[in-house]
Every structure is written in C-alpha cells, then in structure tokens.
Amino acid sequence: MALLEIKDLTLRFGGLCAVNALSLEIEDGSIRSLIGPNGAGKTCVFNCLTGFYKPSDGEMLFQGQSLVNKKPHYITFLGMARTFQNLRLFKEMTVLENVMSGMHCRTNAAFFTTVLRTKSQKAEEKHIREVSEECLDFVGILDKKNHMARNLPYGDQRRVEWARALATQPKLLLLDEPAAGLNKDEKSKLIELMHRIRDDRKITIFLIEHDMGLVMKVSEKIFVIDYGVKIAEGTAKEVRDNPKVVEAYLGKEEEEESA
Amino acid sequence: MAENKKKPKLTTPLESIIESLFRFFDNKVYRYTALFAASGFLLILPSLSSRFTQEIMTNLFFYVVVCLGLNIIIGYAGLLHLGYAAFFAVGAYTTGIMSSRFGIDFWLTLPFSVVAAVLAGLAIGFPTLRLRGDYLAIVTLGFGEITRLTIRNLDITGGAVGLIGIQRPVFFGITLNQISHFYYMFFILAILAIFVSYRLHDSRMGRAWEYIREDEDAAAAMGINVTTSRLYAFIIGSSFGAVAGSFFAAKMTAISPDSFMFIHSVMFLMAVVLGGMGKIPGVVLGCIIVVLIPEISRDIGQYRLLIFAFMLLIIMLYRPQGIWPDRPTISAKE
Numbered sequence: 001m002a003l004l005e006i007k008d009l010t011l012r013f014g015g016l017c018a019v020n021a022l023s024l025e026i027e028d029g030s031i032r033s034l035i036g037p038n039g040a041g042k043t044c045v046f047n048c049l050t051g052f053y054k055p056s057d058g059e060m061l062f063q064g065q066s067l068v069n070k071k072p073h074y075i076t077f078l079g080m081a082r083t084f085q086n087l088r089l090f091k092e093m094t095v096l097e098n099v100m101s102g103m104h105c106r107t108n109a110a111f112f113t114t115v116l117r118t119k120s121q122k123a124e125e126k127h128i129r130e131v132s133e134e135c136l137d138f139v140g141i142l143d144k145k146n147h148m149a150r151n152l153p154y155g156d157q158r159r160v161e162w163a164r165a166l167a168t169q170p171k172l173l174l175l176d177e178p179a180a181g182l183n184k185d186e187k188s189k190l191i192e193l194m195h196r197i198r199d200d201r202k203i204t205i206f207l208i209e210h211d212m213g214l215v216m217k218v219s220e221k222i223f224v225i226d227y228g229v230k231i232a233e234g235t236a237k238e239v240r241d242n243p244k245v246v247e248a249y250l251g252k253e254e255e256e257e258s259a
Numbered sequence: 260m261a262e263n264k265k266k267p268k269l270t271t272p273l274e275s276i277i278e279s280l281f282r283f284f285d286n287k288v289y290r291y292t293a294l295f296a297a298s299g300f301l302l303i304l305p306s307l308s309s310r311f312t313q314e315i316m317t318n319l320f321f322y323v324v325v326c327l328g329l330n331i332i333i334g335y336a337g338l339l340h341l342g343y344a345a346f347f348a349v350g351a352y353t354t355g356i357m358s359s360r361f362g363i364d365f366w367l368t369l370p371f372s373v374v375a376a377v378l379a380g381l382a383i384g385f386p387t388l389r390l391r392g393d394y395l396a397i398v399t400l401g402f403g404e405i406t407r408l409t410i411r412n413l414d415i416t417g418g419a420v421g422l423i424g425i426q427r428p429v430f431f432g433i434t435l436n437q438i439s440h441f442y443y444m445f446f447i448l449a450i451l452a453i454f455v456s457y458r459l460h461d462s463r464m465g466r467a468w469e470y471i472r473e474d475e476d477a478a479a480a481m482g483i484n485v486t487t488s489r490l491y492a493f494i495i496g497s498s499f500g501a502v503a504g505s506f507f508a509a510k511m512t513a514i515s516p517d518s519f520m521f522i523h524s525v526m527f528l529m530a531v532v533l534g535g536m537g538k539i540p541g542v543v544l545g546c547i548i549v550v551l552i553p554e555i556s557r558d559i560g561q562y563r564l565l566i567f568a569f570m571l572l573i574i575m576l577y578r579p580q581g582i583w584p585d586r587p588t589i590s591a592k593e
C-alpha cells in the first residue's frame with residue numbers, strides 16, 4: 001500500500017480550478033517531486049494535504065486513513081510534516097525554541113504537571129530539548145541554537161524550518177520549494193540532506209521544486225501539473241522528453257515574455 | 260556579533276536602568292537576595308504602616324493576581340479580552356451566594372468558584388476562540404455587560420443592592436477580619452500568581468501560546484491545536500480572576516454589581532498593557548502604576564482616567580511592547 005494516495009483531488013476557488021482531478025501515489029521510502037509552472041497549483045496540493053485548504057472534491061489517504069476534513073495539527077500528529085514556500089519561522093524566538101515547537105504533538109504536559117513541575121514534566125522538557133538539539137545537529141546548525149531566528153542568514157533559516165519539521169517525527173515530509181533562494185553550495189548540501197533524511201531517518205519525501213537540476217538529481221519519480229491537471233509522470237528523463245511538459249514550460253515562458 | 264548590531268538603541272533612561280538591573284539580576288545570588296529582601300520588607304510592612312497604606316497595598320496585590328490572570332489571556336495567548344471583570348464577578352458571586360445564602364465555609368466555595376469560571380470560560384470561549392481576534396473582543400465585551408446586567412436582575416444575587424453578610428474565612432483558627440490579615444492573604448495569592456505565571460511561561464504550554472501568537476498557521480502546521488491552546492489560556496486566566504473575586508468577596512463581606520463594571524475591565528487591561536503584555540515584571544509594574552498613581556493625591560485621583568488614557572496613548576504610539584523592556588540578550592531560557 002502506498003504511504004499517501006491522492007484520488008481525484010479537486011480544489012476550486014470560485015470559478016478558478018486550482019487543482020483538477022489530481023491522482024497520485026507516494027510509495028513508502030521514496031523521494032517524489034511535484035513540478036509545474038508558476039501558479040500550476042502545487043502549493044494548493046500541499047495545503048489540501050495538510051488541512052489548510054478544504055478540497056472541493058476527491059480523497060486523500062495517508063496510511064489508509066482519510067485526511068479530508070482533518071485539522072492541520074491532527075494531520076501533523078498523524079505523521080505528515082511540511083515546510084512553507086515562504087519561510088514561516090517564529091521570528092522572535094530562538095532557533096532552539098523554534099525547533100521545540102515540533103515536539104509539541106509528541107508530548108503532553110498540561111497545567112498541573114507544569115505548575116507542580118513534576119518529575120515527568122521535567123523529564124519531558126529535557127526530552128523535548130534533546131530531540132530538538134539532535135534535529136538541529138542533523139541539519140548542521142546546532143551551534144546557532146540560541147540565536148534569534150530572525151537574525152540568521154536566509155539559508156540557515158531554511159534549515160531551521162527543516163529541523164522544525166523533522167522534530168515532529170514525521171513519516172512523510174512535504175517540502176515546498178526548499179531550494180528557493182539557496183546558493184549552489186547550499187543546494188548541494190540540501191540534496192545530501194534529503195538523501196540522509198530518507199536513508200537514515202526512513203522519512204518519505206514529497207517536494208515541490210523549481211530548480212529542475214535539483215529535482216532530476218534527487219527524485220526517482222516526478223509528477224508534472226499544469227493548471228491543476230496532471231500532465232505527466234515518470235522518471236526525470238521521461239518527463240523531460242514528454243512533449244506536453246515541454247509545451248507547458250515553454251508556452252508559459254512565451255506568455256510571460258509577451259506579457 | 261550580528262545580534263548586537265541589530266539590537267535597537269536604548270531610548271529612555273528608564274530602559275537603561277532596567278537593562279542594568281537585568282544584568283545585575285542575572286547573578287543568581289543577587290537575584291535571590293533581592294527577592295528575599297523585598298519579601299521581607301513586604302512581610303513586616305503591616306506592622307510599620309497605617310491601615311490606609313495596608314489597604315492600598317492589599318489592593319495592589321489583588322491587582323497583581325487579577326492582572327496576571329488577564330495577562331495569560333492577553334499577553335501569553337494574544338487574545339483581546341474586554342470583559343475580564345465578568346470572571347472576577349463570577350468568582351465573587353459564587354462565593355458570595357454560597358456563603359451568605361447557604362452558610363457554606365469560604366474555603367469550600369473556592370473550588371466552586373473556579374469551576375464556575377471554567378464553565379463560563381468554556382461557554383464563551385468555545386464558540387468564539389476559533390474566530391479571529393476582533394470577534395473575541397466584541398463577544399467578551401458583551402459577555403461582561405450581560406453578566407453585570409444578569410447579576411443586577413436576579414433575586415439570588417440580590418439585584419442592584421447586592422449581597423451582604425458574606426462570612427469571613429477562618430485560616431488556621433484565625434478569623435480573617437482585619438486589613439492586615441487580608442494584606443497577608445493577598446500577598447500570598449500574588450506570590451502564587453507570579454509563581455504559576457512563571458511556570459506556565461517556561462513550559463510546553465507557554466511556548467505553544469507564544470508560537471500561536473507569532474504565527475498561527477505555522478503553529479498549527481507544527482502540530483499545535485490552536486483552539487485548544489487558546490481555550491486553556493482562557494480558562495486558566497479566568498480562574499485567576501475568579502479566585503481573586505472570591506477573596507474580594509470575603510474581604511468586603513458585601514458585593515454589588517457596581518464592583519464589576521466595564522471600567523474595571525478597562526483598569527485591569529490598562530495595567531497589563533502599560534506595563535508590558537506577556538512580561539510578569541511588566542504586569543506588576545503596570546499594577547503599581549494603576550493602583551498607586553490615583554493615591555498620590557486627591558486631585559490626581561480625580562483625573563486618573565485622563566492620565567491613564569494619555570499614558571496609554573503614548574505607550575501605544577511609542578512603546579507598544581509596554582514600559583518594561585524586552586529582555587535585551589539573545590540567551591535562551593536555561
């Protein structure tokens with residue numbers, strides 16, 4: 001059984017059909033990419049999966065369980081974590097505190113244990129800290145844990161987001177354009193990181209990406225959408241040679257040039 | 260380092276004083292010495308001062324409890340609450356009715372007072388907390404007035420006249436009937452409120468509120484149940500108010516709807532916002548300002564609302580974080 005199964009997913013905003021009868025499967029332990037021209041509906045797919053948008057139609061099954069009408073926090077609890085296309089860090093908090101947010105759904109201290117600071121509460125706080133530090137170490141910015149998130153350079157802020165997503169201990173990680181704004185060096189580190197996430201942590205990765213070079217290097221299978229419709233899927237080579245894909249991208253570019 | 264460069268320049272003399280205090284009190288020995296000295300002073304104060312002073316200080320401690328409760332809702336969870344006096348009324352009237360009508364011992368009424376506040380908090384929090392902030396402000400404002408009008412028109416609450424004959428609490432064989440007794444009672448409550456506020460702030464729960472305040476969607480994406488977290492803040496904060504209300508009723512032995520008007524909600528809010536939302540020393544500072552300024556002289560007392568309104572305006576324009584500065588270092592809470 002696939003880890004994630006999307007069947008006929010449709011999302012409409014009034015007259016605009018942002019996602020149109022999209023079906024795809026993500027196998028456990030794979031790295032899959034979703035590509036498409038700007039405004040094709042990629043982020044919308046992620047927003048539906050994570051409960052931020054309510055699909056107009058269709059089904060989404062995560063480990064066989066439907067995600068339709070589930071709240072974002074619950075979907076994260078089920079084991080699906082995401083990053084945002086535009087960074088959404090807790091800017092006025094430290095890097096460590098940012099990452100600790102991911103542990104929230106895996107812990108449960110409430111009012112009385114907190115006020116009494118019981119043994120279990122203290123142990124839990126320590127555990128939260130340790131797991132978060134380990135995640136920071138994994139992405140390579142443990143030394144910046146006490147910095148205010150907003151003071152980090154952009155590349156490091158991206159890493160905080162990955163660490164934060166990893167801290168939720170997901171089975172599936174959704175990355176929305178993780179390489180956007182990164183330099184060449186950072187991109188190659190990202191590729192290596194994604195492989196480590198999948199191989200060492202056994203986390204399946206589903207990413208949206210603009211950088212075709214990166215997509216081709218990292219993912220075994222690619223889905224291409226345009227105007228919310230899936231127009232192709234397959235290996236990097238198959239997709240690249242697909243005339244529909246070429247047209248979607250080239251057509252867009254021409255439009256943009258003439259506009 | 261980069262952090263130091265980005266740090267905004269200190270502007271007011273008060274701020275630089277407080278910053279040096281911060282650095283001074285980073286030392287644990289100094290911190291605890293100062294705390295002990297201050298507590299010691301406050302403990303012997305009643306034997307040194309007049310009834311009048313004790314009355315004002317009791318009022319100050321009372322304000323600290325109430326405003327720290329409100330601070331959990333406004334400062335920690337970022338929810339604008341305009342009807343906080345209603346929760347204070349719920350506590351006061353629960354104790355008042357049980358004590359004066361049924362002769363139930365004060366201490367037994369306390370848990371009921373908290374339960375009543377929790378139920379009231381759930382009743383208005385549950386439908387509104389999933390909405391955006393402005394709605395909550397309006398609903399709480401309405402709730403405050405509805406509560407007061409209900410109290411005014413029911414028989415069991417004594418209508419406009421209110422309740423009389425609320426019994427004095429007995430504490431280890433001592434009937435609390437002097438101002439110094441209540442001074443110590445509210446002193447203990449204030450210390451408890453500060454303690455609980457600190458513990459909540461530096462915890463999983465406190466962090467969840469902070470995440471939600473910073474970015475609601477990101478917090479949800481990290482697995483935080485935004486509605487439940489807010490509801491917790493609402494209920495805990497309301498309980499603070501209710502407990503303070505119960506003790507208030509016991510101290511006054513008589514309560515009437517006039518003690519729970521919108522203006523009281525405004526004064527509580529003022530203390531929290533002036534001092535600095537979300538910052539415990541800030542809230543205490545705000546309480547000191549709001550309670551003590553009107554006592555400086557009769558003339559000032561008369562114009563207190565004007566003075567507060569003016570201060571609030573200045574604060575909103577130039578220091579939205581409140582008088583108390585944010586912690587100047589980047590250090591994590593260790």
Ligand SMILES: Nc1ncnc2c1ncn2[C@@H]1O[C@H](COP(=O)(O)OP(=O)(O)O)[C@@H](O)[C@H]1O
Pocket residue numbers: 013016018036037038039040041042043044045
């Ligand atoms: N909340 C929204 N309301 C209305 N239209 C939206 C909303 N979110 C996205 N869209 C539209 O849906 C389309 C797909 O957007 P998006 O998924 O962000 O594209 P991309 O593939 O670049 O990530 C765009 O035309 C966008 O304007």
Ligand SMILES: [Mg+2]
Pocket residue numbers: 042043044085
């Ligand atoms: Mg996008």
